[in-house]
Amino acid sequence: MITASQVKDLREKTGAGMLDCKKALEETNGNIDAAIDWLREKGISKAAKKADRIAAEGVAAILTKGNKAVIIEVNAETDFVAKNEKFIDMVNIILETIIDSDAKTLEEALKLQTNEGTIEELIVSKTATIGEKLSFRRMEVITKKDSENFGDYIHMGGKIAVLTVIDGASVSVAKDVAMHAAAMKPSYVKSTDVPTDVLNKEKEIMKEQLLNEGKPAERIDSILVGKVKKYYEDVCLENQIFVKAENKETVADFVKNNGGTITTMVRFEVGEGMEKRNENFAEEVAKQMQGK
Secondary structure: OOOOHHHHHHHHHHHOOHHHHHHHHHHHHOOHHHHHHHHHHHOHHHHHHHHOOOOOEEEEEHHHHHHHHEEEEEEOHHHHHOOOOHHHHHHHHHHHHOOOOOOOOOOHOOOOOEEEEEHHHHHHHHHHHHOOOOOOEEEEEEOOOOEEEEEEEEEOOOOOEEEEEEEEEEEEHHHHHHHHHHHHOOOEEOOHHOOOOHHHHHHHHHHHHHHOOOOOOHHHHHHHHHHHHHHHHEHHHOOOEEOOOOOOOOOHHHHHOOOOEEEEEEEEOOOOOOOOOOHHHHHHHHHHOOOO
C-alpha cells in the first residue's frame, strides 16, 4: 500500500507530478531509491525540474487531410531547439496523431496514443532527451465542407501559422487571405465577431481620447462612428485593405470578387501573450554546457 507521505517525499526529491510519483512507487513496490531511478529512466524527473522555466519559442504548424485541418503551437525554451530535428519530428507526430483522431480539445489531444506513449508522455520524454522545457500550448481542429477550400500559410519557418477556410473561391484565394492575415494580424474575421464588451471598452477609450483632445461633448457620438469604422479596419480581416490590392480593395471585396466568402481564420503566432526569456546566446550556450 503506497501512502500519501511516500508520494509527497518522492515528489519533493524529484519534482515530478503526484500521479507520476504514485506510479513510480507502485512499479517499485514502495522503494524510494528505485522509484527515483524509475522516474529518471522515464525522463520524468529531469523534465519536472524544467517545468517552471519559460518556453516561449517554438513553432506553429498546420496539417490538412481532405476536409480536416489541424493547427497547433508547440513551444521550446530557445529558437535553436525549435529547429532541432527531434523537436520537429515530435511536432509532426502530434499533428498526425490529432488529425487521425476525434480529439477536439488540447486536453483530449494530450491523452491520444502515439508509438511513444500518449502525446503528453511523448512531450515529457522529449523534454528529457532534448534538455529544454517543451510544451504543447494550443490547437484548433477545423472541418470544412466540400464547397470550401483551406488556405494555409507558414511564415518565418513556423513563427506564424495561419489557416483560413474560404467558401466558393479557389485554394489560391484562400492562401492569399492566409498570407494577408499573417502580415496584418487581424483578431477577428468580421465586425460582428467583435465581442460587445470589447467594443464597448474601445468606445470608452475613444471617448476619453476625444474629450482630452478638447472635442465638444455634443460631437463625440458622431466622431465615434468614424473611429469605430477605423477600429474595424484594424482588427477585422474582412475590413482590412488587402495587402496585394492596388485600389484600396478590402479583403472581403477581394474574396467576393473571386466568387467566395470567408468562413474561418485561425492565426497562431509563437509566444504571443507569453513572457519572453531575456538571455543572450553566450549565456544560453554556457548553461547548456553545464547541463542546466
